[in-house]
Amino acid sequence: MFDNIMMGANCSQNKLVDEARTNTLQILPTSERQVRPLVKLKPTQQQEVWLLAVEEAGGKVPTSKIVLEIVQRVIEPTQIPNTYQLGEICQIQALDNPQLKGLSGCWAIVSAVNDLNCAVKMWNGEYTVALKHLKSCKYLPAECEQMRLLCERINRVYSTELEESVQKFLESLGKLNSSYLTVLEEKLLSVLESEIRV
Structure with missing residues (x-):
């Protein structure tokens, strides 16, 4: 070559x-x-x-x-147009992308729509992801808003300086299969927010 x-x-x-x-x-x-x-x-x-x-x-x-x-x-000259919308909730599908290692199954919020990829915001930062690595969660607008608020909350408390168990808990919230927290998850996140003084 x-x-x-x-x-x-x-x-x-x-x-x-x-x-x-x-x-x-x-x-x-x-x-x-x-x-x-x-x-x-x-x-x-x-x-x-x-x-x-x-x-x-x-x-x-x-x-x-x-x-x-x-x-x-x-x-991909005959590629299907990018139909993702700003604020849409998608799931990461790492497939063959080593840069997405460990993020497969995590939800992400579309923050920019480009021809071949989307910029997405996740619980631990922002990424640019090819369309083939995204799958829409097909959430309703109200559910998307709940996920956006959850993402902001997690982003405010997440840090690589946190204890490993706390990081793992926040990472698990990044892989939720629903647009809401359970009562226990909500309590734990609230405790973290108060302890870290967000």
Whole structure:
């Protein structure tokens, strides 16, 4: 694959090559991670995607994230439009994404809707998640509002500095399969809020 990019950098089918394109072709990957997403593509597509990634990175070596986003655009040109709505509650499905490890099954609130992904707010922070890693919980607006309030409450008290058992309790709230807390869960969260002085 690296050879495919190199071939694009060293040869051209056209005698007259645009100087900017030639300079773009001469920018090569600096790590294997940057080219890993290109494996799914044909050699000619690999070169084209690399060019687009370099252009998107402002003529510099692109990050693996930029390359991955462009590969996704190439692979999924007939993609179904993103139908998620701001404030919608979704469940994370980690599948093959190592960045979502440990978050599978957690609920998340859509905070931004993009073409290929959504920004989501969770009990422990914010993430950008590809559409294939989200599943709508199909909650009613009132339930979405309850989850938004719960997310805010958990975010105010959650910290990696907390005792492990407290962290685990808050993490378990992040995997609730309902839009409400039980009486006991509510009491425990209230105690944490008062102890941490939110």
